[in-house]
Amino acid sequence: MGLALIDDRDGFIWFDGASAPTAIAVSRTPEPKVRPADDNLQFGTVFTDHMFRIDYTEGRGWHDPRIVPYQAFDFDPATAVLHYAQAVFDGLKAFRGVDGTIRLFRPTKHAQRLVRSCEKLCIPALDPELILQSFHALVGIDQAWVPGKPGTALYLRPTVVATEPFLGVRPSNTYTYFLIASPVGSYYAEGINPVKILATDKYVRAVKGGMGDAKTAANYAASIYAAVEAKHLGFTQVLWLDGVEHRYLDEVGTMNIMLKIGDEIITPPLTGTILPGVTRDSILTLCHDWGLKASERPIAIEDVMAAARDGSLVEMWGTGTAAVVSPVGELGFRDERVIINGGKTGPLTQKLYDAIVAIQYARAADPHSWTMPLRTSQTRKTATA
């Protein structure tokens, strides 16, 4: 990583104990914003005072890591990402624990996934350690923005976009990685709320050989039409089925799907069309820790509907960073609607939610070292020690 001076108005961030620290230049905002009260936080509407940014240029590589005041981009209208969606992102959270310490939840896993998403979109590789440092640097600078009320968090959105102004279709020669942060409220301010989902055999989100396992803008664009139609029909989310036979469960909305039939917890396997969720992985790990039978295997919608009819489908839920779990209270498919667990949050869903949240806020032990305390840093005037 180069130690170029780009904007040393406020110096460079150094992490204590880091062996080969990247010189991240810091330019603090002259006009800090007023933070919303913890009680008034929503999702992704308010952003902190600063952002992290690093640019890529063909031949030069990734250069000029810096923290600058949160600001708009000045993009050429021909910028590649605006036309062909060569873009990837990720989403993770920083929590203020009950002991006052700020912790990131599984940041290494999120950084590694962003790198894999880049690969799928032909975006030049970023060093996962640099991504990790960007998390620590931005949360460190804006740590006053990490809310403290139970259920709240600082949501981090690392994103990479193609920035070359060029209308030809090929990988861009220039990119920007940026990281923004948003204080978010409890997803369940009024308690965990089960949702109604509609399985669709009319639309597909992803197909084998496509980009379903990358966190990329185009997958979200592909989901909007079906989601709007489901909303018109009175459902909250779409249950996506596989793109070939339109039978096997893939994901729900933008979350991974899990269900419990009898004693078996089932989630579809990662075969290329499903985003490998960090929450999915955490929950599978907890299930194994607790000695529960958890299977990653294909499950067909007609088997789910049959299990609902005979009463063996006891719980169903989505998993993702924003909500941790989202219980499914009602499932529609073709002309049929079934109610799951009386439309209420099931005991296992609740137990999984409680266990993960307790680890995030350091109310419980963290046997798998999922949380990473914020690295202490200093700002120095020069890029070399």
Ligand SMILES: *Cc1c(COP(=O)(O)O)cnc(C)c1O
């Ligand atoms: C982000 C995402 C998830 C959930 O992943 P987490 O790492 O648990 O937040 C699931 N499915 C899709 C399509 C996603 O984009």
